[in-house]
Amino acid sequence: xxxxxxxxxxxxxxxxxxxxxxxxxxxxxxxxxxxxxxxxxxxxxxxxxxxxxxxxxxxxxxxxxxxxxxxxxxxxxxxxxxxxxxxxxxxxxxxxxxxxxxxxxxxxxxxxxxxxxxxxxxxxxxxxxxxxxxxxxxxxxxxxxxxxxxxxxxxxxxxxxxxxxxxxxxxxxxxxxxxxxxxxxxxxxxxxxxxxxxxxxxxxxxxxxxxxxxxxxxxxxxxxxxxxxxxxxxxxxxxxxxxxxxxxxxxxxxxxxxxxxxxxxxxxxxxxxxxxxxxxxxxxxxxxxxxxxxxxxxxxxxxxxxxxxxxxxxxxxxxxxxxxxxxxxxxxxxxxxxxxxxxxxxxxxxxxxxxxxxxxxxxxxxxxxxxxxxxxxxxxxxxxxxxxxxxxxxxxxxxxxxxxxxxx
Amino acid sequence: xxxxxxxxxxxxxxxxxxxxxxxxxxxxxxxxxxxxxxxxxxxxxxxxxxxxxxxxxxxxxxxxxxxxxxxxxxxxxxxxxxxxxxxxxxxxxxxxxxxxxxxxxxxxxxxxxxxxxxxxxxxxxxxxxxxxxxxxxxxxxxxxxxxxxxxxxxxxxxxxxxxxxxxxxxxxxxxxxxxxxxxxxxxxxxxxxxxxxxxxxxxxxxxxxxxxxxxxxxxxxxxxxxxxxxxxxxxxxxxxxxxxxxxxxxxxxxxxxxxxxxxxxxxxxxxxxxxxxxxxxxxxxxxxxxxxxxxxxxxxxxxxxxxxxxxxxx
Numbered sequence: 001x002x003x004x005x006x007x008x009x010x011x012x013x014x015x016x017x018x019x020x021x022x023x024x025x026x027x028x029x030x031x032x033x034x035x036x037x038x039x040x041x042x043x044x045x046x047x048x049x050x051x052x053x054x055x056x057x058x059x060x061x062x063x064x065x066x067x068x069x070x071x072x073x074x075x076x077x078x079x080x081x082x083x084x085x086x087x088x089x090x091x092x093x094x095x096x097x098x099x100x101x102x103x104x105x106x107x108x109x110x111x112x113x114x115x116x117x118x119x120x121x122x123x124x125x126x127x128x129x130x131x132x133x134x135x136x137x138x139x140x141x142x143x144x145x146x147x148x149x150x151x152x153x154x155x156x157x158x159x160x161x162x163x164x165x166x167x168x169x170x171x172x173x174x175x176x177x178x179x180x181x182x183x184x185x186x187x188x189x190x191x192x193x194x195x196x197x198x199x200x201x202x203x204x205x206x207x208x209x210x211x212x213x214x215x216x217x218x219x220x221x222x223x224x225x226x227x228x229x230x231x232x233x234x235x236x237x238x239x240x241x242x243x244x245x246x247x248x249x250x251x252x253x254x255x256x257x258x259x260x261x262x263x264x265x266x267x268x269x270x271x272x273x274x275x276x277x278x279x280x281x282x283x284x285x286x287x288x289x290x291x292x293x294x295x296x297x298x299x300x301x302x303x304x305x306x307x308x309x310x311x312x313x314x315x316x317x318x319x320x321x322x323x324x325x326x327x328x329x330x331x332x333x334x335x336x337x338x339x340x341x342x343x344x345x346x347x348x349x350x351x352x353x354x355x356x357x358x359x360x361x362x363x364x365x366x367x368x369x370x371x372x373x374x375x376x377x378x379x380x381x382x383x384x385x386x387x388x389x390x391x392x393x394x395x396x397x398x399x400x401x402x403x404x405x406x407x408x
Numbered sequence: 409x410x411x412x413x414x415x416x417x418x419x420x421x422x423x424x425x426x427x428x429x430x431x432x433x434x435x436x437x438x439x440x441x442x443x444x445x446x447x448x449x450x451x452x453x454x455x456x457x458x459x460x461x462x463x464x465x466x467x468x469x470x471x472x473x474x475x476x477x478x479x480x481x482x483x484x485x486x487x488x489x490x491x492x493x494x495x496x497x498x499x500x501x502x503x504x505x506x507x508x509x510x511x512x513x514x515x516x517x518x519x520x521x522x523x524x525x526x527x528x529x530x531x532x533x534x535x536x537x538x539x540x541x542x543x544x545x546x547x548x549x550x551x552x553x554x555x556x557x558x559x560x561x562x563x564x565x566x567x568x569x570x571x572x573x574x575x576x577x578x579x580x581x582x583x584x585x586x587x588x589x590x591x592x593x594x595x596x597x598x599x600x601x602x603x604x605x606x607x608x609x610x611x612x613x614x615x616x617x618x619x620x621x622x623x624x625x626x627x628x629x630x631x632x633x634x635x636x637x638x639x640x641x642x643x644x645x646x647x648x649x650x651x652x653x654x655x656x657x658x659x660x661x662x663x664x665x666x667x668x669x670x671x672x673x674x675x676x677x678x679x680x681x682x683x684x685x686x687x688x689x690x691x692x693x694x695x696x697x698x699x700x701x702x703x704x705x706x707x708x709x710x711x712x713x714x715x716x717x718x719x720x721x722x
Contacts (some may be wrong), residue, residue, distance in 0.1 A: 092619060
């Protein structure tokens with residue numbers, strides 16, 4: 001079921017303006033054929049608009065879209081070699097499952113035999129054989145989702161665009177379909193561009209992820225890169241829980257680690273730009289913090305004292321809120337391994353912030369402020385362009401794919 | 409009686425008081441006075457119609473004194489004065505059906521295309537055009553009737569007061585109803601199906617023919633029925649553009665006859681108008697329900713029906 005052409009999708013300087021709002025701000029992405037690529041971001045960050053421009057439902061205000069190396073931004077949707085799985089599926093309610101899947105094949109003027117064969121194949125692929133005569137409303141949400149997939153895949157597009165396709169399903173079905181979707185993508189080998197605001201979904205399925213915020217790409221990379229090596233405060237904060245601490249950096253300590261001061265205590269951070277100096281943020285994931293009983297070894301490097309404020313049982317783990325004596329509160333995740341934990345609320349603990357888990361990031365990004373503004377879903381496209389006009393340009397040293405221009 | 413060991417006499421009293429209170433002010437109970445007002449209004453508004461219909465079954469020649477029941481006399485039983493046998497009444501019935509049919513067939517397609525055009529309008533002018541569509545609905549009919557009459561009299565002089573003029577007049581204001589109903593449907597189905605069709609390779613024409621039209625069908629049928637009902641009921645505009653007795657419709661005939669020496673056959677004619685209206689509106693509702701059954705988001709169907717209901721049938 002492989003496309004003859006390779007299915008690369010390139011976005012070059014792509015922008016979309018709705019009136020005064022810059023919904024998509026000069027995006028550059030290069031997606032090789034056969035990749036499962038996710039665009040992750042909060043509501044209103046421009047991810048759906050980006051997808052709709054690739055599909056052809058919106059015309060870019062600036063920039064180019066290349067499919068298989070060919071300029072397509074002047075083509076209408078019906079002339080582009082990509083297909084879309086819509087958020088609410090958009091199955092034609094007046095057609096049965098088979099006719100829905102065959103719709104595109106018939107528009108391509110294929111002969112009846114091929115239409116029947118390929119539609120049947122596609123339905124088999126999504127495990128819906130036998131439901132051909134059903135109407136969409138007679139199917140469960142999960143089944144409708146599969147019909148939408150089959151309807152788009154049956155045309156063997158160069159790229160499949162998925163707009164939060166699992167958003168309407170319950171958590172359990174969602175997890176099951178995530179796995180199926182990934183397996184299906186590997187089977188058909190088509191480029192998938194998957195738009196989601198669910199970081200777990202993006203991390204689980206993607207080969208690469210682009211994290212978007214306020215119309216621009218904050219960072220693009222493999223799930224591991226994005227999670228382990230966030231380049232901006234926004235990315236660190238958006239992907240999973242992250243403890244952010246205000247700090248002052250004093251540059252390299254001679255061993256490739258950055259010396260930072262948090263609340264009067266000096267810590268060593270091995271991740272991030274070790275040469276950093278001045279105001280910065282220090283970031284550590286909750287599961288990377290280690291807790292110990294206070295004892296003789298409590299005074300080593302990167303150890304601070306704290307007190308457990310709350311202990312929350314979340315099944316697979318305990319989530320502890322620990323107030324550190326350096327003046328901040330961190331979230332710590334302790335795996336539930338069946339043993340009684342020693343860390344009841346109110347108990348004193350020695351907290352180890354391992355240098356190899358501490359990351360310094362340059363402050364100055366107001367991404368977090370924007371993120372909280374953007375949580376209002378009605379403000380789609382309301383990227384506050386003016387807000388960002390005074391940002392340092394080089395805040396993501398070493399960024400490979402994400403390019404952002406400060407707008408003067 | 410007022411002894412502490414004998415509280416019984418007081419209990420019915422307090423419980424009646426409590427009951428009265430709960431009847432009036434029980435916050436968890438149904439708002440009974442609203443129910444009462446609603447029913448009172450329904451009875452008040454429907455009784456005159458029922459009385460008129462009742463006298464269409466009068467055995468005698470009076471429209472005020474009940475002289476026994478006769479199901480057929482004034483409809484077709486009487487060989488001289490029944491609706492069927494009186495040529496003027498029969499002609500009014502036929503004229504009404506003719507106008508309603510033509511109005512339906514002309515106004516619906518134009519209205520549907522207008523609704524699609526307005527809903528998919530890109531750029532300036534969409535809003536004013538949408539607002540203008542409401543104009544015929546809010547303009548007093550007498551104003552519209554006079555204006556049309558004057559226009560045909562002095563500007564488009566090739567249109568004489570005639571059936572043609574009546575059809576033109578009715579189409580003019582009927583289009584608004586079609587646009588209103590179809591726009592509601594277009595809004596509730598959104599653009600997603602057209603986008604999906606385009607995404608799957610359908611041209612604009614294919615997406616209109618294979619996706620949008622089938623999805624609009626319920627509202628198209630519903631608006632046809634509404635146009636039919638509105639046309640059957642219309643008096644003012646139809647009267648202004650009338651060519652005289654030959655152009656009389658049911659409402660005009662009923663109006664004229666009731667000022668002369670009315671027979672129950674006039675009630676029968678009026679009753680037929682009520683039946684036709686009811687059948688048209690009922691059919692519109694049922695068709696709509698039938699054709700949109702099972703669509704996800706039941707709410708949308710209800711809002712559409714509500715928007716149908718928000719149109720007043722003159």
